[in-house]
Amino acid sequence: MFSFQSFLRVIILVIISGIGLFHAGQAQDTLGLDEAIQLGLQNNYAIQIAHNESAIAENNASLGNAGFLPRLSANISKSRSVEDSRTVYSEGSLPDREDENAESTTTSAGVSLEWTLFDGLRMFTSYERFNELERLGEQQARLTIEQTLQEIIIGYYNITQLKRSLNALENTAEISRERIRIAETKKDLGSGSEYDLLQARADLNADSAALIRQETALKDAKIVFNQLLARDSQTEFAVVENIPLDEQLAYTDLEQQMLTNNVQLTAARMSQEIAELEVKEVKAERYPEISVNAGYNYNKNESGAGFLAFNETNGINYGITASVDIFDGFNINRRIRNAEIALKNQQLALEEQREVIQANLDSDYQNYINALRLVKLESENLTYAERSVSIALERFKLGTISSLELREAQRTLVSAENRLIEAQYEAKVAETNLFRLSGQLTGEGAGE
Template sequence: MKYRSILLIIMMLVVSKVFTQQKTITPNEAVSLALENNYGIKLANNEIEVAKNNASILNSGYLPTVTGNAGSTFNIDNTEAEFSNGNSTVLNGAESSRYNAAVNLNYTLFDGLGRSYDYKQLKQRYQLSELEARETIENTVYQLFTVYYNVAQLTENTLALQQSLEISRDRLLRAQYQFDYGQSTKLGVLNAEVDINNDSISVINTKQQLINIKRDLNVVLGNTLAGDFGVDTNIDFDVLYDKEELFQKAKTKNITLLQIEKNITISGLNIKSGKSAYLPTLGLTGTYGWNKNNNNAASFVTVSTSTGVSGGLSLSWNLFDGGSTITRVKNAKINLESQQLQKEQLQIQLERDFNNAWDDYHNKLNIYKLQEANIITSQNNFNRTEEKFKIGQVNSIEFRQAQLNLLNAELSRNQAKYDAKLAELQLLQLSGELLNIQF
């Protein structure tokens, strides 16, 4: 028994040393790794690049199109020619060839301003893609801290459970001594062994949960962490938020609201683009060409070469297209109206969600403070019970209850602490401030 206790103490020291040698990932480091390596963020950045390319002048329709054409033909003819003076000639296998090349230019001078509105839409869609990427980043950061603080909570839970296990081991050692010297029955030893087994199982399960959730965190970070690591379990709640100021930020910076406003702008431009079909289209064409003919001997001209430039204007006006343009414009107006209704609905929901998040944060913060106070009470109760247990004034059942009360208080405190922090982050995300704080 004595040697087993010494062995357990040595194992605890080894485990403690391993924990201290772990690399600790701070919240700032975790955010930096996620922004750089998270695959969802990488995909969102690629979408931004696509939208940026679409919004360039090369995709605007403002630039002309230039095409080049070239061709050649080669003939072998059997020709019988009779001239006006009565002479005639017969040519067998007479060769002739023709060559041509041209550069053509086409440019739309005016298309009813449709091109202008389409280009503006592309720029707005580029800005919308940036907002969508920001939403992805915000969601990823919140997901990151959900997993990060889960790791932190399980880390503290593991330490609390290990401390409780050490208390149970000490109790078993004491019960064994008392039994050896005839001061108690074997029942005290058996009860202590049962409690040690239960505490050991809790430690094993919690450690496995910790290992699993660390793997989840590494996935969010793009699988960039090699080997074991720890996280920072220190959390500050010193920031004082002004509810009205934060709500005003929510009405101007909330990412979902910003996206619907951008879609409203795009829909307005879409209506104007559709109306451009009512106006005529004016186009400019130009050609520079070169031609060379090598004729056979029967031709009046043996070789001819010509170069020249031609240009022209074209006007087209779709006077009536069967009503498709009218239908498109009407549908675009209805779509705009629907998005404006969605914005009004979102504003009402945002106010509700903000007030709920504000109350939830402060409630959880108050619960955390109460749990902190409960730790002190539970610790004092355990210390007194332990003293009485040592002198035989309380039995092992009462001692075990005081031990469990302290353990549950520590576990509840850990839960409350990280619940309050996540509630704070959710409040900041609704307000559009999640990416503007120092983690």
């Protein structure tokens, strides 16, 4: 049977080869996405709990739990008593008897076997249901893995987004420092004003404050990410600073993959099948139950009082039992109706799940397409903003534009960089959601 551990290994290998985000030449302390995923799959508490719950479902899927196998039991006992007894017989029959501290010992041992031969085929249905529950447990474990992978990927690129925004602010602060240097030089030469210098310093302070806030946001995001990987929240690490995007996702392919491989849909179908089996199990109680039994018993009694001083018996017993409920207060009928209602609920839940997932696919795909468009647009805007700042800085040196105009060019650049980073992050989030909805996030169909 395909084990949970094997499944994890497959996921790790598929993600490493499929996502391909480990870059040669990275700094030694850089945490690649593939490494983060391995740590998460190995250490995340939710995945470990899901593993254990899946193992419980696997253990329950046995012939013995379904009722196929016989039940064999053995017992042995020995008891001893010390009693005073006085016996008075009818007149003239036997002399009266009085015993003090009479010891009696009883020893018994036995072996018994009971085996149900027929129970309305309920044991077959139960075994099938336990196997379905085992498969459902595997799907629920995979769902936990998918959710954890999604959180890891999105959390990782959120840190990338925050780090790139921090870099953009650092570049802006560097321009502000250059602006102060130019303003000081102009003031010393008599061509600048105190106002321009003070404004440049105030703007640098504003940039420094924004840097502090961004550094705090980045630190908080790393703490949350470390907790997701179940490691020390203060562990320091760097991330790659690019957000690769798959720009070739087709809606029809995603929809087909979703209908066949989505883990939630697969689990809902299994829940419906389990509900159908539960109806059959209850209906089987209407049929008679036939069982055979056999056993061996041994008894020995030793008595210090009474007529029998010693008695010993041993032997085998066997038989067959057939039983059927003639009337049980209509409880079986009630339970059948309840099981059929539960089945109807599972059918409705499946339809609802299908509609919800379809709606999520439509929404996420539209977000994905729009985000890709924004990435292209904002990439062009960033190029224009970078050129504008370069020109503005040169003109500021020459004194042809004011410090306010240079500051406005800086703001435009920061805004363009942040919009591009945000668009790339939104595209990656939508892409990750689409992979999860189509059952491709773990690299294989969940229904297999």
